[in-house]
Amino acid sequence: MALKRGVLTVLLAGMLCCLCGCGKAAAPAGSADAGSAEQAAPSGSAEGSAAVTEEMIDPPLEDEASDTGGQAQPLAGIVICLDPGHGVTSASGQERVSPLSQETKAAYVSGAAGNSQTEEEVNLAVAQLTRAGLEQLGAQVVMTRQTNEATVSNIERAQIANNAGADLCVRIHADGSEDSSVFGMSMQVPAGGLLGTPEIEQPSARAAEIILEEVTAATGARSRGLAPRSDLTGFNWSEVPCVLLEMGFLSNPQEDALLATDEYRQQIASGIVSGVCRWIESGR
Numbered sequence: 001m002a003l004k005r006g007v008l009t010v011l012l013a014g015m016l017c018c019l020c021g022c023g024k025a026a027a028p029a030g031s032a033d034a035g036s037a038e039q040a041a042p043s044g045s046a047e048g049s050a051a052v053t054e055e056m057i058d059p060p061l062e063d064e065a066s067d068t069g070g071q072a073q074p075l076a077g078i079v080i081c082l083d084p085g086h087g088v089t090s091a092s093g094q095e096r097v098s099p100l101s102q103e104t105k106a107a108y109v110s111g112a113a114g115n116s117q118t119e120e121e122v123n124l125a126v127a128q129l130t131r132a133g134l135e136q137l138g139a140q141v142v143m144t145r146q147t148n149e150a151t152v153s154n155i156e157r158a159q160i161a162n163n164a165g166a167d168l169c170v171r172i173h174a175d176g177s178e179d180s181s182v183f184g185m186s187m188q189v190p191a192g193g194l195l196g197t198p199e200i201e202q203p204s205a206r207a208a209e210i211i212l213e214e215v216t217a218a219t220g221a222r223s224r225g226l227a228p229r230s231d232l233t234g235f236n237w238s239e240v241p242c243v244l245l246e247m248g249f250l251s252n253p254q255e256d257a258l259l260a261t262d263e264y265r266q267q268i269a270s271g272i273v274s275g276v277c278r279w280i281e282s283g284r
């Protein structure tokens with residue numbers, strides 16, 4: 001009964017406001033009124049709730065949105081480097097595999113290719129979707145490349161993350177194999193005696209484990225687990241925690257087809273974003 005009387009009061013007040021033309025002027029200052037309108041609205045008639053919504057509920061919602069940006073920002077203050085692997089380039093050359101070694105490796109390596117896409121393309125597409133997801137949660141994102149035509153060596157990729165003071169670098173790749181039946185996702189992690197910054201080993205492994213868990217959960221892909229690598233230039237020069245996601249095999253027809261769809265790419269990106277959040281929340 002009390003509620004019904006409340007609705008009636010609100011409706012009458014709304015009608016009076018309309019009649020005297022004061023609805024718009026009264027609404028911004030009427031936060032207390034809007035509060036009671038919100039309580040009354042659920043039991044009101046369709047006509048009643050329409051009148052209440054337009055004149056009284058909208059302004060407080062707008063205020064709320066402008067305060068918080070419309071979404072929680074759990075990654076505010078966090079810097080993430082996204083490194084979409086490879087790039088189309090005519091450049092060649094060698095670079096040192098580690099700051100601790102004179103051994104050299106090719107600075108630019110072309111990626112795998114499937115029937116549906118090249119690795120450069122899918123790596124960049126997923127990185128861009130991941131960027132959007134991370135930025136929505138307040139993170140600052142630094143990319144090592146934003147076009148498929150790109151000449152960025154593996155040392156330069158590491159230095160982009162280092163110079164940005166990234167909290168984490170996520171390298172995004174797709175796999176290839178001579179055996180087309182091989183499929184699944186894996187995470188490569190920095191390991192071994194050539195790491196210029198050995199301290200990155202533990203937080204990188206934790207990030208890899210969590211992100212792989214989230215990405216396989218989001219996609220339903222098979223997990224092939226973590227692969228420690230001591231021979232990757234990009235890891236050995238990294239001064240910040242760094243992981244490398246292999247999103248699946250372009251040499252496997254099923255995974256190649258999945259990886260070419262916007263839906264699957266978005267699932268991977270969402271999994272990476274969830275993993276980054278969990279890693280940050282759990283203390284790294």
Ligand SMILES: [Zn+2]
Pocket residue numbers: 085086111112119173174175
């Ligand atoms: Zn690759």
